[in-house]
Amino acid sequence: MSRPPITGATRLAGVMGWPVAHSLSPRMHNAAFAALGLDWVYVPFPVRPERLADAVRGLVALGFAGCNATVPHKAALVPLMDELTPIAAATGSVNTIVIRPDGSLLGDSTDGHGFLMDLWAHGVEIGKPANRQGDDHAAAVGPGHRALVIGAGGAARAVVYALAEAGVRVAVVNRTVAHAEALCRLVAAALPKAELSAHPFPEALPRLAADADLIVNTTSLGLHGDADPLPWDPAVPLRPGQVVYDLIYHVRTPFLRLAAAAGAHAIDGLGMLVYQGARSAALWTGHDEAELAHWMEKELTHNDERLR
Ligand SMILES: NC(=O)c1ccc[n+]([C@@H]2O[C@H](COP(=O)([O-])OP(=O)(O)OC[C@H]3O[C@@H](n4cnc5c(N)ncnc54)[C@H](OP(=O)(O)O)[C@@H]3O)[C@@H](O)[C@H]2O)c1
Structure with a gap:
C-alpha cells in the first residue's frame, strides 16, 4: 500500500524512546495512514533522557500534531505538559502528546484504554471504554x-x-x-x-x-x-x-x-499495543479509532502466524 507523496501539507507524528529502534509503532501507524489515504507520516525518534524537554519543544516548533512516548520517557513527560487527562495525571505517565493548534500540550496515557479495548475485542465484557476524547475511559460495569x-x-x-x-x-x-x-x-x-x-x-x-x-x-x-x-x-x-x-x-x-x-x-498483548496506538492516532487525526485499529492489527499480524 503506497502513501501520498510527502508535501508541505503532510501532517507529522512520531514516537520518542531510548532506544526506539525496536518499536513496532512506526510500522503500524504508517500502514494505517496509507490504508486509509491519510496524508500523515509517523517517525521514530531516539531521544536521550537528558534531551527530552528539547525534543518536545522541537516537536512544537516543527509543527507536529503529536507524538507517542515509550520507555524511559513516560514519567518524565508529565511535568512538561500544559494539561493532563485524568488517567495520565493519576498514573503519572504520558504515552501520547497532543499538540494543539496554539502549541499547548495535552498529555494522555492510552495504555489502559488499549488494554480494555482488547479485552472487549476478545469478548471479555469487563468494562466498556469510550471512544472519544473527553469521555470517561471506562463505564463502571x-x-x-x-x-x-x-x-x-x-x-x-x-x-x-x-x-x-x-x-x-x-x-x-x-x-x-x-x-x-x-x-x-x-x-x-x-x-x-x-x-x-x-x-x-x-x-x-x-x-x-x-x-x-x-x-x-x-x-x-x-x-x-x-x-x-x-x-x-x-x-x-x-x-x-x-x-x-x-x-x-x-x-x-x-x-x-x-x-x-x-x-x-x-x-x-498485541491487541493492547494496537488499540493504544489507534487511540493516539484518533486523537491526532480525528479519524475513526476502530478503522485505524483494524489496519494497524492487519499490518502487525499478516506476516506473523506466531501471535494469531
Ligand atoms: N502490550 C502493550 O501494549 C504493552 C504496554 C506497556 C508495556 N508492555 C510490556 O509490559 C512489560 C512490563 O513493562 P513495564 O514498563 O511495566 O516494566 P517495569 O516498570 O520495569 O515493571 C516490571 C515489573 O516486573 C516485576 N519483575 C521484574 N522482574 C521480576 C522477577 N524476576 N520476578 C518477579 N517480578 C519481576 C517488577 O517487580 P519489582 O517491583 O519487584 O521490581 C515490576 O513489578 C514489558 O514486557 C512491556 O513490553 C506491553
Whole structure:
C-alpha cells in the first residue's frame, strides 16, 4: 500500500524512546495512514533522557500534531505538559502528546484504554471504554469481577487504573510488595471507591488465584520465552472460564501456553499495543479509532502466524 507523496501539507507524528529502534509503532501507524489515504507520516525518534524537554519543544516548533512516548520517557513527560487527562495525571505517565493548534500540550496515557479495548475485542465484557476524547475511559460495569494483576511497574499502573475505573476489584501481586502498595495508593487517590489490595509474589497466588476472573501478567517475565522464570507458580491451578492476559506481545509466552493448556482464555498483548496506538492516532487525526485499529492489527499480524 503506497502513501501520498510527502508535501508541505503532510501532517507529522512520531514516537520518542531510548532506544526506539525496536518499536513496532512506526510500522503500524504508517500502514494505517496509507490504508486509509491519510496524508500523515509517523517517525521514530531516539531521544536521550537528558534531551527530552528539547525534543518536545522541537516537536512544537516543527509543527507536529503529536507524538507517542515509550520507555524511559513516560514519567518524565508529565511535568512538561500544559494539561493532563485524568488517567495520565493519576498514573503519572504520558504515552501520547497532543499538540494543539496554539502549541499547548495535552498529555494522555492510552495504555489502559488499549488494554480494555482488547479485552472487549476478545469478548471479555469487563468494562466498556469510550471512544472519544473527553469521555470517561471506562463505564463502571461488572461489579463482582475480580482481577489479579502480577507486577506493579509502569504498565501495571495503566492496567490497574483502567480495571479499577471499570469497577473491577483488583489484587496487585508483586515481588516487591511495597511497590504494589504504592501502586494501590496512587490509584486509590484518584479513584477513592476502587477496591484494591497489595500482596507478595508469589506467596499470595494460591490464595487469590481461584477467585480471579481475570489474571494479568504485567511483568516482563516471558519476554525471553522459556529462558525466563514464569510469572506464576505452576503448582497453582488455572481453570477454564478464567481469562489470562499477558502484556507481552513479542512472543507467545510460557505463561500463556500454561493458561491455554489449562483451558483458560489466553490473550497476548498485541491487541493492547494496537488499540493504544489507534487511540493516539484518533486523537491526532480525528479519524475513526476502530478503522485505524483494524489496519494497524492487519499490518502487525499478516506476516506473523506466531501471535494469531
Ligand atoms: N502490550 C502493550 O501494549 C504493552 C504496554 C506497556 C508495556 N508492555 C510490556 O509490559 C512489560 C512490563 O513493562 P513495564 O514498563 O511495566 O516494566 P517495569 O516498570 O520495569 O515493571 C516490571 C515489573 O516486573 C516485576 N519483575 C521484574 N522482574 C521480576 C522477577 N524476576 N520476578 C518477579 N517480578 C519481576 C517488577 O517487580 P519489582 O517491583 O519487584 O521490581 C515490576 O513489578 C514489558 O514486557 C512491556 O513490553 C506491553
